[in-house]
Amino acid sequence: MPELPEVETVVRGLQARIVGQRLHSVVARRGDMLECLGTDPGRGWQVTAVRRRGKMILVDLTRSEVLSVHLGMSGQLSVEPRSRPLADHTHVVGELEGGIELRYVDPRRFGRVQLARRPLLEAGVRWRALGPEPLGLGAVALERILAARTTAIKAALLDQHAVAGLGNIYVDEILHASGIHPSLEANRLRPAEIDALVENIQRILLDAIAAGGSTIRDYRNAEGGSGSFQSRHRVYGRAGQGCLRCGETLRKILVAGRGTHFCPRCQPRRRRRPRPRRRSSKRAT
DNA sequence: TCTAACCTGATC
């Protein structure tokens, strides 16, 4: 569910509410949903900062420890009064001062909560393999990343090792705005297309953050509220409807195993290179 | 490099 704009919105909500607060303990209501790396969930800390890296939420704690949360598909992280009954699928609860709690809810359990010594977390391959942040990513850097990949551009942009934070909704929106077919091989983008991508990545992500992210189904911010960017999706979830730019009927196909929305006219397929003329029809595959 | 699998719940 949550991509960079949604995660950023949660982070901003948490910054406003829990930075400087005392976190007494972290309690796992399901043992397998909290992983402790070199620390003890009952020690107590002060929350010093809340940050985002890709789609990960990082709650920085005193003593160089950190609570890291990846929301997976259906995760929600919110601050609620202790008096409120726990929602179904509440797996981890952080007990804060002043009668409030940080609650992690995740029906599908694709998400992940770790309490770790920061150096241990940051030494992990999963952390170190993350690609650069898309906000502030320049054309030169993106060109280098894409040149090394022969997969579909959609798959490349979804790959967190390439760029960290994009997901299915925003990749579809970005490719549509850039006029690039999602199946085009990443290393075949032209310079002008890379420039368009860079520009649209910034613009769309910033607009989506300003709108508080997209709520299709599960996504909620740290206060339990919805985002509104879904009303401005131009292709995602609009298959069968008219393209807002050219009127052509939008299509939905499968690329990189993900439902992919695009406009056949604005994002034309580009053939792999005119086949060299051969008199004989021997196939060289 | 790609698919299947991990889960539950909503919708067809």
Place this chain on the structure above:
DNA sequence: GATCAGGTTAGA
């Protein structure tokens, strides 16, 4: 009952 979902990744 079958299918699909905003993510990731272990295996083939």
